[in-house]
Amino acid sequence: MANDILLEIKDLHAGIGEKEILKGVNLTIRKGEIHAVMGPNGAGKSTLSAVLTGKPMYEVTSGSITFMGKDLLSMSPEERSWAGIFMSFQYPVEIPGVTITNFMKTAINAKREALGLEPMKAGDFLKLLKEKMAFVKMRPEFAKREVNVGFSGGEKKRNEIFQMAMLEPKFSILDETDSGLDVDALKIVADGVNALHTEETSAIIITHYQKLLEYVVPDVVHVLKAGRIVTTGGRELVDAIEKNGFDQFQ
Amino acid sequence: MANEVYILRPGSLRLPPEHVEVHDGESLNMTVIVLPGVSAQIPLRVDVCGSNASVTLNGLYLTDASDNVSIITDIRHTVSGSTSTQLFNGVASGQSRFSFFGKILIAQDAQKIEAYQTNRNILLSQNATVDTKPQLEIYADDVKCSHGATVGQLNADEQFYMRSRGIPEVEAKVLQVISFLSPVLAGIEDESLRASLAEEVENEIRKMSV
Numbered sequence: 040m041a042n043d044i045l046l047e048i049k050d051l052h053a054g055i056g057e058k059e060i061l062k063g064v065n066l067t068i069r070k071g072e073i074h075a076v077m078g079p080n081g082a083g084k085s086t087l088s089a090v091l092t093g094k095p096m097y098e099v100t101s102g103s104i105t106f107m108g109k110d111l112l113s114m115s116p117e118e119r120s121w122a123g124i125f126m127s128f129q130y131p132v133e134i135p136g137v138t139i140t141n142f143m144k145t146a147i148n149a150k151r152e153a154l155g156l157e158p159m160k161a162g163d164f165l166k167l168l169k170e171k172m173a174f175v176k177m178r179p180e181f182a183k184r185e186v187n188v189g190f191s192g193g194e195k196k197r198n199e200i201f202q203m204a205m206l207e208p209k210f211s212i213l214d215e216t217d218s219g220l221d222v223d224a225l226k227i228v229a230d231g232v233n234a235l236h237t238e239e240t241s242a243i244i245i246t247h248y249q250k251l252l253e254y255v256v257p258d259v260v261h262v263l264k265a266g267r268i269v270t271t272g273g274r275e276l277v278d279a280i281e282k283n284g285f286d287q288f289q
Numbered sequence: 290m291a292n293e294v295y296i297l298r299p300g301s302l303r304l305p306p307e308h309v310e311v312h313d314g315e316s317l318n319m320t321v322i323v324l325p326g327v328s329a330q331i332p333l334r335v336d337v338c339g340s341n342a343s344v345t346l347n348g349l350y351l352t353d354a355s356d357n358v359s360i361i362t363d364i365r366h367t368v369s370g371s372t373s374t375q376l377f378n379g380v381a382s383g384q385s386r387f388s389f390f391g392k393i394l395i396a397q398d399a400q401k402i403e404a405y406q407t408n409r410n411i412l413l414s415q416n417a418t419v420d421t422k423p424q425l426e427i428y429a430d431d432v433k434c435s436h437g438a439t440v441g442q443l444n445a446d447e448q449f450y451m452r453s454r455g456i457p458e459v460e461a462k463v464l465q466v467i468s469f470l471s472p473v474l475a476g477i478e479d480e481s482l483r484a485s486l487a488e489e490v491e492n493e494i495r496k497m498s499v
């Protein structure tokens with residue numbers, strides 16, 4: 040059913056400057072689905088994430104992206120966030136001088152303002168913050184720390200999932216959130232993603248490893264290679280990739 | 290001479306003294322704040338003529354429209370055993386002009402001196418200009434001295450990260466500017482003054498063309 044479709048990418052061509060990186064990507068994601076995107080280094084996976092979230096440097100030369108019936112490409116990054124799109128960054132950015140508390144308060148109240156709602160009451164906000172930090176097992180003192188500054192690799196990734204939990208997106212892109220995580224942290228992240236997943240929300244999981252996909256089981260698996268989706272299948276594709284690499288797909 | 294704050298607002302320019310002497314065992318902590326709508330030349334000469342003396346000179350500026358501001362510091366260590374630290378951070382927008390000339394002089398027999406100077410600038414518009422010229426004159430050999438000057442723009446990756454979380458572009462820039470200026474405000478000892486200035490500075494940033 041067409042109205043089950045959350046996100047639809049049609050013949051997307053995009054790149055940076057003169058360099059074309061995505062060379063005709065087609066992808067349809069329905070409500071409730073989890074899609075895995077795998078592919079060799081440099082295939083364009085992070086570029087796809089960047090284009091979905093509206094990173095300024097990237098230029099879309101042709102094709103379309105429709106999100107909940109709206110033209111995503113005409114929306115600013117913040118509007119996409121308000122509409123329910125979230126990306127867990129492959130390389131989370133440090134923001135010196137801005138604490139996690141201030142950062143999240145600003146983000147949440149900006150969305151509320153865009154939706155015509157009053158700012159959240161300070162007490163309610165702090166309660167929510169504490170609850171979501173506990174949810175990803177971040178120690179309370181992190182609330183006062185500057186965003187990602189001096190965080191270990193794993194702490195940065197957990198902070199991404201914390202933000203996801205705070206913002207409750209309809210559509211999440213996890214760009215190698217599992218890279219650099221120890222086994223316990225991987226479990227925390229996977230549990231978090233599963234707990235936030237509902238019949239109404241969808242996700243793209245970009246990964247190089249089987250492990251995360253054992254915890255968060257994808258409905259559909261894609262292989263992205265040289266800017267195109269060259270194969271789409273079920274979870275059996277993950278094993279095939281693990282065994283024989285990407286050369287088997289053209 | 291404890292902690293003195295000089296604020297230059299349009300129509301109310303409280304300029305710091307042009308020439309201060311700091312003697313044995315004294316410390317000077319001075320902050321200069323230049324808000325939008327001000328054009329001024331601000332000379333600050335400090336003679337550190339005693340030992341065990343310390344000088345902290347901090348400043349922040351916000352220039353916009355056709356403002357034209359220059360800060361000229363001249364710190365002279367004439368005897369042994371003193372320190373000076375300077376930190377000037379500022380943001381230039383519109384067609385404004387800002388210049389920083391910072392001179393540190395350490396006289397021949399002035400040993401065991403530490404003198405540091407930092408000037409960081411952010412250009413918020415292509416039509417704003419910033420000129421920064423550190424000048425060190427060191428005639429003694431047992432000294433620790435450094436200076437650093439930067440002119441740059443707001444970090445685009447930080448901005449995109451914030452926007453991807455739903456923080457509007459302008460708000461993201463305001464947060465970046467606040468965080469860039471906060472080390473200067475942190476040097477103000479009076480807590481209530483610091484808080485009220487932080488608020489005033491934030492309001493001024495919001496009115497600027499970021």
Ligand SMILES: Nc1ncnc2c1ncn2[C@@H]1O[C@H](COP(=O)(O)OP(=O)(O)OP(=O)(O)O)[C@@H](O)[C@H]1O
Pocket residue numbers: 055058060078079080081082083084085086087129
């Ligand atoms: N800012 C940039 N300037 C120039 N080329 C870029 C830029 N960003 C990405 N590319 C190029 O685009 C291609 C795709 O990069 P992308 O980051 O999307 O790959 P990826 O599939 O995410 O790889 P990985 O698995 O290593 O994360 C690469 O060849 C990369 O070098």
Ligand SMILES: [Mg+2]
Pocket residue numbers: 084085086129214
């Ligand atoms: Mg990548």
